[in-house]
Amino acid sequence: MPRAVSKRSEKGLEKKPWKLLLWTAVAGLIFGLIGAGEYFEDMLRVARNSFHEHDASGQVVVIKVDDQSLRQYGNWPWPRRMQGQLVDRLTAAGTKQIVYDINFSFPSNPADDRVFAQAIERSGRVTLLTRSRLGPNDGKRIDSLPLPMFARHAQLGVSSVEYNWENAVWRLPYAATIHGQTVPSFAAAMAGAKGSPGSNFFLDYSLKLQSIPAYSAGDILSGKVGAKELAGKRVIIGVASELLGDGYFIPGYGRSYGVYVHAYGAETLVEGRPVDLGWFPGFLLGLIAVAIALLRRRSIEALVAMSAATAALVVAPAFTEAHLIFADVTPGLFVLLVVASVLGWRKYRARGWVNSISNLPNLNALRAHQEGRSQALVAARILNYEEIVATLPSDGERQLVEQIVSRLKVGSPNRVLYQGDAGIFAWFEAPQQPFGNHLEALHALFRNPARVAGLSIDLTISFGVEVGSGRSIANRLASALVAADEAAHDGLKWKYHDPETLETASWRLSMLSQLDEAIDRGEVWVAYQPKLELGSKRIIGAEALARWTHPEKGPIAASEFVAAAEQHNRIGKLTDFVLEQAVGAAAAINKRGVEFEIAVNLSARLLTDKGFTLRLAAMLARHSLPARHLTLELTETAALTNSGEGLEMIARIRDLGVNIAIDDYGTGLSTLDYLKKIPANEIKIDQSFVKGIADNRSDRLMVQSTIGLAHSLGRKVVAEGVEHRDILELLIEMECDIAQGFAIGRPMSLDSLTKRLASDRKRSAA
Numbered sequence: 001m002p003r004a005v006s007k008r009s010e011k012g013l014e015k016k017p018w019k020l021l022l023w024t025a026v027a028g029l030i031f032g033l034i035g036a037g038e039y040f041e042d043m044l045r046v047a048r049n050s051f052h053e054h055d056a057s058g059q060v061v062v063i064k065v066d067d068q069s070l071r072q073y074g075n076w077p078w079p080r081r082m083q084g085q086l087v088d089r090l091t092a093a094g095t096k097q098i099v100y101d102i103n104f105s106f107p108s109n110p111a112d113d114r115v116f117a118q119a120i121e122r123s124g125r126v127t128l129l130t131r132s133r134l135g136p137n138d139g140k141r142i143d144s145l146p147l148p149m150f151a152r153h154a155q156l157g158v159s160s161v162e163y164n165w166e167n168a169v170w171r172l173p174y175a176a177t178i179h180g181q182t183v184p185s186f187a188a189a190m191a192g193a194k195g196s197p198g199s200n201f202f203l204d205y206s207l208k209l210q211s212i213p214a215y216s217a218g219d220i221l222s223g224k225v226g227a228k229e230l231a232g233k234r235v236i237i238g239v240a241s242e243l244l245g246d247g248y249f250i251p252g253y254g255r256s257y258g259v260y261v262h263a264y265g266a267e268t269l270v271e272g273r274p275v276d277l278g279w280f281p282g283f284l285l286g287l288i289a290v291a292i293a294l295l296r297r298r299s300i301e302a303l304v305a306m307s308a309a310t311a312a313l314v315v316a317p318a319f320t321e322a323h324l325i326f327a328d329v330t331p332g333l334f335v336l337l338v339v340a341s342v343l344g345w346r347k348y349r350a351r352g353w354v355n356s357i358s359n360l361p362n363l364n365a366l367r368a369h370q371e372g373r374s375q376a377l378v379a380a381r382i383l384n385y386e387e388i389v390a391t392l393p394s395d396g397e398r399q400l401v402e403q404i405v406s407r408l409k410v411g412s413p414n415r416v417l418y419q420g421d422a423g424i425f426a427w428f429e430a431p432q433q434p435f436g437n438h439l440e441a442l443h444a445l446f447r448n449p450a451r452v453a454g455l456s457i458d459l460t461i462s463f464g465v466e467v468g469s470g471r472s473i474a475n476r477l478a479s480a481l482v483a484a485d486e487a488a489h490d491g492l493k494w495k496y497h498d499p500e501t502l503e504t505a506s507w508r509l510s511m512l513s514q515l516d517e518a519i520d521r522g523e524v525w526v527a528y529q530p531k532l533e534l535g536s537k538r539i540i541g542a543e544a545l546a547r548w549t550h551p552e553k554g555p556i557a558a559s560e561f562v563a564a565a566e567q568h569n570r571i572g573k574l575t576d577f578v579l580e581q582a583v584g585a586a587a588a589i590n591k592r593g594v595e596f597e598i599a600v601n602l603s604a605r606l607l608t609d610k611g612f613t614l615r616l617a618a619m620l621a622r623h624s625l626p627a628r629h630l631t632l633e634l635t636e637t638a639a640l641t642n643s644g645e646g647l648e649m650i651a652r653i654r655d656l657g658v659n660i661a662i663d664d665y666g667t668g669l670s671t672l673d674y675l676k677k678i679p680a681n682e683i684k685i686d687q688s689f690v691k692g693i694a695d696n697r698s699d700r701l702m703v704q705s706t707i708g709l710a711h712s713l714g715r716k717v718v719a720e721g722v723e724h725r726d727i728l729e730l731l732i733e734m735e736c737d738i739a740q741g742f743a744i745g746r747p748m749s750l751d752s753l754t755k756r757l758a759s760d761r762k763r764s765a766a
């Protein structure tokens with residue numbers, strides 16, 4: 001099974017890889033060009049910043065015209081004479097640079113303006129705001145410059161910023177051209193960094209906001225803050241009150257003011273010169289990873305390449321950004337996400353909804369088909385499907401299914417067929433349809449053998465119909481299948497599901513009392529499951545398994561009624577019945593000159609039945625079957641090792657010449673001591689271990705060591721529950737003697753077994 005699954009998923013990967021790659025690349029380019037990932041990109045940056053959060057240099061100080069200053073010195077705008085006082089105070093405190101993030105492009109009271117102009121001249125270290133903006137209507141640039149009387153003795157700095165949807169500024173310009181003159185941005189001016197107009201840089205928001213020193217303008221004017229805090233610093237003055245606007249969003253912190261944005265810019269440039277790689281390198285990385293995933297054949301490589309690229313895109317910038325190297329990653333993540341979703345979706349489809357052999361929708365799809373609720377449901381079962389498939393060459397199953405499907409579509413080419421495992425097909429029909437004629441015609445089509453790889457194959461099919469009962473589709477499907485099985489058992493071509501059989505109340509209780517009568521009425525029959533000798537590749541025998549087809553309940557699993565019968569000491573009659581049938585069948589086959597051995601399950605409880613050996617000997621004599629052709633399979637034999645009685649009985653059975661097998665080996669006690677004590681000829685390893693040998697190391701060890709141990713004691717090993725060919729191959733490698741399971745053949749009627757033996761012989765003779 002695991003092997004089949006991985007093959008399927010790899011098929012999913014190969015489907016038109018170039019086309020998907022090309023579309024993904026185009027979509028990713030568009031995504032990158034329009035910046036579609038901006039929101040997510042910002043969130044990622046903020047998250048990464050928290051990994052290398054650190055303090056600012058402290059060289060840049062913010063002076064805030066805040067609510068406190070307004071309470072102290074009156075409403076805004078303050079008379080310019082006060083700005084003059086502020087400049088004087090800051091100059092006296094020994095600041096290195098005084099930057100005004102405040103617009104002085106219009107005149108006010110001439111006397112005040114004069115005082116301010118004189119203070120600027122006295123200070124000689126003032127930088128004033130200028131900006132260049134697109135006009136609201138005509139798209140022309142409007143430059144605003146400070147009044148010439150202020151500008152004469154001041155430097156100029158550009159305050160323009162570009163903000164995004166959340167009013168955050170991620171990049172600042174180095175400079176701008178104003179009236180033909182190159183003017184540095186506030187940030188560049190404060191950090192002394194050079195850069196051409198139009199070029200910009202990334203802000204380092206991993207600096208802690210609280211680590212940028214900030215004082216209220218009122219406290220400067222009142223002399224509370226002075227040289228101690230300000231000497232040698234570059235200060236930037238700006239409004240910081242909700243009343244005055246200029247609000248900006250500081251990523252990772254929240255609402256703040258434009259003056260802080262410039263302070264961040266200056267601090268960033270003090271740290272170094274940021275490099276912005278843009279979105280293309282990340283996009284390229286994502287694209288390379290998806291190209292590997294799509295063009296290589298193995299799904300593990302796809303997984304590794306895409307996970308590695310995703311991890312790199314998410315984590316790597318956290319390290320580079322600590323060194324001021326910035327990159328956008330969402331276009332890269334976008335292409336990875338697109339391809340991962342497409343591959344995942346294909347895999348999901350391949351696993352969940354489509355039969356991998358025929359590409360028909362499977363039974364999961366049928367169960368999910370809501371429109372089917374009001375329609376009739378027809379189920380068809382190819383009764384000997386597994387048997388046939390087990391004998392076909394590797395591509396044979398697909399060819400076989402094609403032929404089955406084309407027959408089922410005769411007369412209704414647009415019919416949507418659903419295919420399950422093990423030869424099950426189903427479809428919906430209009431509910432009022434007279435089904436009889438149609439299904440009989442279909443049945444007749446299956447009388448002609450199918451031809452696959454030069455082999456002529458007889459197909460046995462039966463149909464079950466559920467006309468619609470308002471139950472879930474899953475339940476209705478199960479009922480239709482039961483009806484199909486009943487039809488097969490009753491020798492009919494098709495059968496309606498009878499809703500009355502649904503009542504299951506007290507069924508289990510009445511089951512036991514019905515079993516004896518059921519045997520008399522002929523409802524109990526024996527199925528034969530072939531056993532394959534791995535050395536000679538020959539069917540050398542079969543296990544007889546009890547089957548009860550209840551007239552109302554349909555087929556009942558042996559595991560269900562056998563256990564119940566055992567617990568209530570009612571197993572005797574059933575065992576006698578099965579033995580009689582099985583021994584008779586084996587005798588008949590052997591008489592035709594085919595060496596054939598039959599295995600019958602024997603409940604350990606019967607080992608206390610003194611008369612059993614006598615009855616057994618008589619039965620063998622009556623059918624004249626040599627005792628060596630019969631094997632009795634015992635489970636729960638562990639309990640026997642302590643009871644002399646049971647062991648004695650086994651010894652007597654061996655004396656008759658009948659073989660003993662230990663069934664379900666491995667599920668109970670399985671010590672060397674135990675193996676030696678039970679004089680068995682054969683050990684049947686329980687299916688739970690056999691199923692695991694392809695991908696479970698401890699199961700493989702268990703099976704391998706049991707084979708070695710059994711061989712050293714001169715016993716044969718049978719592997720039960722072999723469902724897949726790859727398991728069969730492994731068992732051959734492990735030198736197991738005999739295999740039994742669905743891969744070789746399901747339990748079948750005596751008729752089917754006889755046919756199977758004949759066709760096997762023909763093939764080996766050919």
Ligand code: C2E
Nearest residue numbers: 545546558559562578601602603721722723740741742747
């Ligand atoms: P068991 O003797 O171990 O028989 C093998 C069981 O495994 C059978 O189930 C068979 O149908 C199933 N089987 C065979 N190959 C495969 C496979 O490849 N995959 C899977 N999943 N299953 C496989 P069944 O017929 O339901 O019988 C269950 C148990 O009931 C038997 O286990 C046996 O212990 C008991 N039993 C059956 N018939 C009789 C009987 O006549 N007398 C007694 N005393 N016990 C019986």
Ligand code: MG
Nearest residue numbers: 543601633663
């Ligand atoms: Mg058995």
Ligand code: MG
Nearest residue numbers: 663664686720
């Ligand atoms: Mg078993």
